[in-house]
């Protein structure tokens with residue numbers, strides 16, 4: 053069958069997979085997550101990260117890089133583990149930095165352009181002892197570490213992600229309490245978030261001082277806020293408010309330097325201005341937001357999933373994670389394109405052990421990404437989360453996000469059908485018509501006439517929630 057890409061991405065588009073040090077390397081014992089895993093009651097079924105996918109072993113990593121290259125990918129996002137590189141404050145392990153340099157050489161050798169994340173949820177234990185992101189020296193510590201990494205890897209890496217999902221780190225660790233340190237305190241959550249954004253700005257300048265041609269951004273978990281009842285003005289306003297608080301405030305801070313609520317009271321921080329070469333978008337699922345007069349504690353807003361909502365792609369997953377909504381990706385990209393910066397989708401994926409949902413998930417989300425690019429988003433790349441099943445934080449090994457299934461006992465990898473689907477897309481530099489027809493019968497037809505997915509509400513939401 054001929055592959056006819058109807059939804060072609062621009063030349064040079066990066067097709068990748070996203071990973072993270074703690075979730076893949078194994079044996080990271082010197083960070084706050086491993087300490088958290090050792091204490092009972094924190095991780096699903098008492099599981100631990102253990103050897104993860106064994107990537108600290110370069111032979112295993114190289115074999116997985118072979119898999120990524122064989123899928124036709126040309127990029128891979130990974131993170132470096134601060135606690136390995138700087139096991140004690142100010143003490144940098146150059147053997148570890150050389151190990152990472154070798155890991156990156158293995159990627160490049162296979163035609164995989166590295167995107168390196170400098171902080172992906174894990175902090176060295178010593179950093180925690182200094183107050184972590186609440187400590188006065190947090191920005192200095194992080195910048196010192198970043199400088200060492202750029203010195204060591206800068207000859208091979210130009211695409212940098214400073215911090216992964218500051219809002220999720222702050223929310224899960226300091227408000228919801230499901231991530232370490234397990235705190236539930238809004239004031240502390242906001243102070244951590246603000247500090248991380250400031251540290252991003254400092255890291256941006258550190259990287260550019262050492263590498264003028266670097267491209268630097270942060271990976272933001274952009275939660276698409278949909279009104280629970282699109283016909284109800286109060287719900288639309290609640291969704292728009294939450295969008296400003298959880299999404300646009302973060303991106304705007306890195307562009308204008310202004311700390312709008314909840315990051316601050318509108319003060320401008322010069323050193324944060326223009327610290328965004330690209331926007332990293334992590335998109336999984338939307339939230340349904342309703343106005344709730346009985347909930348002053350949550351600013352009169354209720355946020356959650358609506359199982360009865362009419363979904364743009366109503367395919368339930370066996371693994372509870374959230375709504376599957378490819379149109380949400382379109383919305384996120386359109387909202388982000390207003391900022392006028394290049395965008396990389398730095399994460400997108402679904403937990404699906406049986407892979408009964410992922411093939412169409414990949415195809416429909418990329419079709420929607422294409423539609424957003426057609427409509428003006430400057431989209432440069434897509435990183436699927438993830439290549440091989442890995443350690444999913446508080447959910448342990450219960451959520452399987454891999455294009456490859458992993459048997460953690462034997463280390464055996466088995467390609468899921470979605471790996472071949474993604475490979476066809478990456479090789480065609482777009483979503484082939486035949487493929488869409490196969491995985492989502494009827495989908496293409498909709499694309500040939502008017503975009504099939506809920507365009508009326510989309511326009512209304514864009515108007516209401518635009519930055």
Ligand code: FCB
Nearest residue numbers: 072216217220437444445
């Ligand atoms: C994101 C995280 C990533 C992974 C995916 C499923 O929020 O950045 O590490 O856990 O979710």
